[in-house]
Amino acid sequence: AQTVTQSQPEMSVQEAETVTLSCTYDTSESNYYLFWYKQPPSRQMILVIRQEAYKQQNATENRFSVNFQKAAKSFSLKISDSQLGDTAMYFCAFTTTGTASKLTFGTGTRLQVTL
């Protein structure tokens, strides 16, 4: 069975600073996909960034980037130039190919961006 672990239940960062959210996962599969989803308070979950396991290059989306360490089964999210709108619950998620994209989520990290 696949598991996803987020060891930081809560984090806080000041506006314009950089923060890194941690995620580790466990799988015996070789082909899989990793995601970070953002769930703002009382708003819907949206995809922040995705990483294909077969790609060595770390994914980036504007201020969001990942550090994907396949051997260590680590997938951290770096948010640069944090903005108040980044305040949200962040979920790391995992899926393997051939599973109709069934996601396994971590327990989430609640990020608070402060002035």
Next chain:
Amino acid sequence: DAMVIQNPRYQVTQFGKPVTLSCSQTLNHNVMYWYQQKSSQAPKLLFHYYDKDFNNEADTPDNFQSRRPNTSFCFLDIRSPGLGDAAMYLCATSVFGRFEQYFGPGTRLTVT
């Protein structure tokens, strides 16, 4: 804009009174999912449809059922809601083979 829509956004039902939650999508995705999310927890997959093929998670209670009459719509039926079923219910869609999911805003269910 193409999107995933859930109705109602808030639903109050009485203990034991059947309730139906609705999800529709304009993305024309062939996979639809229902998740249960309790406060400050990760979403938990209840079941999913790949086209009309229904796939139930092993630990989803029999109290929860689903219908997908066409590509655009999917319903979650809770036959006899208990207090423990109070939660946010999320609908999501994806294209088989694309892996990322697109979520609706959720329906918050309260059981009194």
